[in-house]
Amino acid sequence: MNEHTVTCGFLPLIDAAPLIIARELLFAQDEGINLQLIKQPSWSALRDLLALGQIDVAHMLSPMPIAMTLGQSGMPTNVDALMVLSVNGTVIGVSNDLARDMEKTGWSSDFESPAAAATALFASGRKTIRIGIPFPFSMHRMLLEHWLSVHPSFRSKRVEIITVPPPRMAQAVSNGTLDMFCVGEPWGTAAVQQGVASLILPGSSIWQFAPEKVLGATRDWIEQNPTLCNGLMRAIYRATQWLDDPGNKPLAVEILARSQHIDLPHEAIDPAISAQIVPCLGAKPVSPPHFLFFNNNAANFPWRSQAAWISERIAAWCGLDQDEATRRGKACFRSDLYRGNLSALGVDMPGASAKVEGALKNPLAVKSTKGQLILGPDAFFDGAIFDFDAED
Amino acid sequence: MDVALKILVVEPDATRAQDIIDALKEGGWGNVFVVSDVSALAPKLNEVDPDIVLIDLAHPDRDTLEHIGNVSSAQSRPVAMFVDRSDAELTHAAISAGVSAYVVDGLQKNRIKPVLETAIARFKMVERMRHELDAAKQALTDRKTIDRAKGLLMNARGVTEEEAYSLLRKTAMDQGRKVIDVAQALVTAADLLG
Numbered sequence: 001m002n003e004h005t006v007t008c009g010f011l012p013l014i015d016a017a018p019l020i021i022a023r024e025l026l027f028a029q030d031e032g033i034n035l036q037l038i039k040q041p042s043w044s045a046l047r048d049l050l051a052l053g054q055i056d057v058a059h060m061l062s063p064m065p066i067a068m069t070l071g072q073s074g075m076p077t078n079v080d081a082l083m084v085l086s087v088n089g090t091v092i093g094v095s096n097d098l099a100r101d102m103e104k105t106g107w108s109s110d111f112e113s114p115a116a117a118a119t120a121l122f123a124s125g126r127k128t129i130r131i132g133i134p135f136p137f138s139m140h141r142m143l144l145e146h147w148l149s150v151h152p153s154f155r156s157k158r159v160e161i162i163t164v165p166p167p168r169m170a171q172a173v174s175n176g177t178l179d180m181f182c183v184g185e186p187w188g189t190a191a192v193q194q195g196v197a198s199l200i201l202p203g204s205s206i207w208q209f210a211p212e213k214v215l216g217a218t219r220d221w222i223e224q225n226p227t228l229c230n231g232l233m234r235a236i237y238r239a240t241q242w243l244d245d246p247g248n249k250p251l252a253v254e255i256l257a258r259s260q261h262i263d264l265p266h267e268a269i270d271p272a273i274s275a276q277i278v279p280c281l282g283a284k285p286v287s288p289p290h291f292l293f294f295n296n297n298a299a300n301f302p303w304r305s306q307a308a309w310i311s312e313r314i315a316a317w318c319g320l321d322q323d324e325a326t327r328r329g330k331a332c333f334r335s336d337l338y339r340g341n342l343s344a345l346g347v348d349m350p351g352a353s354a355k356v357e358g359a360l361k362n363p364l365a366v367k368s369t370k371g372q373l374i375l376g377p378d379a380f381f382d383g384a385i386f387d388f389d390a391e392d
Numbered sequence: 393m394d395v396a397l398k399i400l401v402v403e404p405d406a407t408r409a410q411d412i413i414d415a416l417k418e419g420g421w422g423n424v425f426v427v428s429d430v431s432a433l434a435p436k437l438n439e440v441d442p443d444i445v446l447i448d449l450a451h452p453d454r455d456t457l458e459h460i461g462n463v464s465s466a467q468s469r470p471v472a473m474f475v476d477r478s479d480a481e482l483t484h485a486a487i488s489a490g491v492s493a494y495v496v497d498g499l500q501k502n503r504i505k506p507v508l509e510t511a512i513a514r515f516k517m518v519e520r521m522r523h524e525l526d527a528a529k530q531a532l533t534d535r536k537t538i539d540r541a542k543g544l545l546m547n548a549r550g551v552t553e554e555e556a557y558s559l560l561r562k563t564a565m566d567q568g569r570k571v572i573d574v575a576q577a578l579v580t581a582a583d584l585l586g
Contacts, residue, residue, distance in 0.1 A: 044454040044492075052487060073458075136459040163459030165452045177431060 005034040006228055009046040010059035012039055012262040013166070014185045014272040015086040015213050017252065018294055019059055020261050022239035031231030037261050042165065043135040044074065050218060051077040056225075057232065059085065060216035063310045066329040067137040070311075072318045080222060080334045081214035081307070082233055085240070087299045087376075089212050089272060089292030090140055090203030091188035094121075094180040095173045099198050099280075101125055109200045111279050111286050114147050114381040117200050121180075122153035132164040132172055132181035139210050140182040140203070142313050147206045150382050173197045184212070185272035185292070186264055198280035202288040207358075209290070209297075209378035211306045214333075222337070230341045237342055240295035249274055290376065297363070297376030298350060300338070305354040307333035308388040326388070330354075348373045357386040394503055398423045400442035402433065402451065408518050412446065415514040421507065434460055444474075444504065445494040446511050449487065457494065474504055482508065489515040534572045541575035544582050 006028075010016040019037055022028045028035035038055055040046040047064060049055045051074055065081045067073040094102065098121075099109075107120030121129060133140040141161060148154050164172045164181070170191035172178040181191070182203065191197040203210060215236060222229055242248055253273050257266040271277050272292055276285040293299055311329025315322045335353035343349060351367040358380045365372040399421055403409035409426045416424045427436040430453040437445075437460055447454060474493040482505065486492065489512040495504055538560070545556035560578075564571045 041450045041452045042454045044458055045450055048449070048487075048492070052483065054487065135455050161459075163456045165455060167452075175431075 003029070003032055003034045004228055005036055006057060006232055007036045007038055007055045008057045008059065009038050009040045009049055009055040010261070011043065011046065011166075012264070013059075013213075014256070014262070014264075014269060015089050015292065016059050016262060017243055017256055017273070018085050018236050018239045020256060020259055021243055021252065022235045024255050024259055025239065025242065027235040027238045027242075028232070031235045033228065033231050033235060035232070035235070039261065047074045050079065050216065051075050053218070053221070056221055056228075057082075057215060057217040060214055061135055061138045062211040062214045062306070063137040063139060063142065063314060064135075065214065065216045065332045066307060066310050067314055069328060069332050070314060070318070070320060070325055072314060072320075073137050078219035078332075079216050080219055080332050080337075081216055081302050082222070082229065082334055083215050083236065083300045083338055084211045084302055084306075085213040085215055085236070085300070086292060086294050087212060087297075088202070088204040088208075088210055088290055090143065090182055090184050090210075091199045091277065092144070092180065092182045092201040092203065093173070093188050093191055093197040093199045095176075095178070095197055096195075098124060098126070098129075098179045099200075102200075109198070109279065111199065111201060111277075111288060112205050114201055114205050115151070118148055118151040119153070121148075122151060122158065126158075126179060128158055128160050130160045130162055130177070130179045132162055132169050132178040132183070134163065134166050134183060136163055137314065139212050139310075140184075142310070143203050143206045143210060144182050145313070146380065146384070147201075150384070170194050170196050186268035189268065189271050189278065192278055192280060195281055199277065200279070202277065202291055204288060204290045205381060207378070207380050209360075209376055211303075211310075212292075214302065222334075229337070233338070233341045234345055237295075237300060237345060237347065240300055243273075244293055244295040244299075298348075298373060299376075301350060302333035302335050302338055303353065303355060303357075304330045304333055304335055305357050305386070305388050307331075308354070309357050309386050312386075330388075343369070350375070354389055357388075358384050359387075394420065394506075395422045397421055397444065397503060397507070398440055398442045399425070399507060400436065400440050400445045401426045402428075402430075402445060402447040402453065402457065404428045411518055412511060412514050415510055416507070419506065419510045421510075430456060433457065443496050443499055444507055446507075447492055447494070448515075449490045449492045454492065474508065479505075485509075485512050489513075490519065491515045534575075537572060537579055538575045541578045544578060 008019055010019055023035045023037060046058050050058045065079040068077050068079045101124040102120035105120045105123040107116060131144060148159055166183050166187040169181045169183050169187050173191060174196035188199050192199060243252055253270045256269050275287050275291040278285045307330045308326050311326045315325035339349050348368045348370040350373055358378060360375060360377045361379045362377055363374050365374050401409055401412050413424050425440045427433055474495045491511050493508050541560060542553055542556040545559055560571055560574055564574045
């Protein structure tokens with residue numbers, strides 16, 4: 001078979017795992033694809049290279065394709081999400097100072113109660129709480145805003161959101177630039193290991209099913225390369241399936257640590273992959289449910305309703321027309337291509353391409369092409385429900 | 393001359409920053425400022441209120457810069473990376489030179505283009521000099537390793553320097569490796585064996 005090269009930009013984070021596994025375990029090669037992974041120094045750089053056609057596809061924060069399509073990030077470019085690469089996996093951490101002040105209010109962290117943590121946060125005596133995120137158009141910022149803005153003590157001036165590159169999050173907390181952060185692994189664990197912060201919540205405690213990273217490509221590239229697109233999606237799907245098999249976790253950690261792509265040691269990779277998070281120095285590891293997963297519960301399906309949820313937030317930030325933004329944003333999550341390209345692989349597909357976001361507190365079997373598909377819980381901590389079809 | 397244009401250069405390397413400033417000043421832009429430390433970026437943007445920000449395309453702090461531009465509504469901050477789709481050549485030149493420029497909304501293209509062209513030329517030159525320096529350093533290190541390997545062979549096998557080098561070269565050719573790789577392996581093995 002002739003090999004075709006596909007270049008893929010990525011940032012060195014644990015959740016780039018599906019791309020690395022697709023390459024290293026030869027799932028891509030099986031599809032006749034030479035998957036070249038090209039490390040990027042920032043999300044901005046990755047975005048610009050994709051928009052200018054210097055790379056074919058990219059590991060992206062789930063809001064990025066929509067923000068680019070709506071012309072709000074870099075040069076306006078139609079970019080689609082072909083599939084979701086990972087669900088959840090972020091952590092929220094506070095500086096040692098802030099943790100102490102929160103504890104003075106009688107709070108103690110159980111790593112699973114967002115409402116109580118927000119109460120302690122607003123009662124900690126800080127006029128403004130400075131929170132680090134990795135990029136302005138990120139799920140991190142959306143989760144933080146959802147979490148904090150529903151609290152009765154929330155005022156917009158009490159929170160300042162600042163973008164800090166993940167590898168510098170720990171330093172920014174230790175030098176007092178930040179009071180807290182929301183970041184993807186390994187950078188939360190790194191801050192704990194350096195003794196400068198403790199983790200108070202996993203992102204999954206705010207929303208149980210938050211699409212974190214997606215596989216992005218420009219609409220032009222997708223239209224011009226249907227066969228490569230098909231092979232790439234198949235390869236990455238098989239990599240995510242492999243990653244979510246519990247028996248493969250130790251080997252996955254080993255492969256990720258050995259490959260030069262993310263350049264992180266074993267101990268930085270293991271907590272996220274094994275969902276064994278040490279929230280503060282000396283504490284026992286905890287296993288938050290649904291911490292980070294790549295394939296289970298139709299994780300890869302790009303739900304139009306997820307896109308709608310993201311689009312609404314971007315529209316609110318940027319002062320765009322809500323209906324127009326949601327309509328265009330929904331079209332970026334290519335559930336049509338997902339069905340078309342992965343059905344032949346035997347992937348079970350949900351009957352609908354949109355769901356009521358936040359409706360499931362427990363796993364639920366729904367009608368699917370092969371009979372029944374189990375959807376994972378997707379509730380928000382405050383019980384919020386987003387029914388986009390009802391709004392149409 | 394476009395002296396009214398305020399340009400902020402984000403560059404941690406002092407020599408490189410000075411180089412870019414000099415080039416811009418020679419080009420007639422007098423209002424050039426520099427920031428090296430990212431923690432000073434936000435206050436500097438406030439203080440200078442630049443029309444254009446020049447930053448290395450690969451600079452890890454670009455995400456921070458973008459956020460400041462996006463979120464703040466206080467002043468006319470540089471909001472978007474400048475890309476001229478009608479002038480693909482310029483855009484590609486900027487990318488290959490590794491320059492990105494952020495500009496305030498509504499700034500005319502004909503005021504941006506010459507700044508960018510000057511920056512591209514300077515970035516390229518600095519980049520080439522850096523590559524040359526890196527290559528020279530690497531060559532020197534390689535030479536030292538090869539000399540040590542030759543010395544080891546001369547001692548162990550009682551051969552001349554020339555014969556030792558021939559042996560290294562032949563081994564490299566037979567194994568399809570580079571001379572420096574064979575020399576490095578020999579030096580490492582000798583170090584391990586004490």
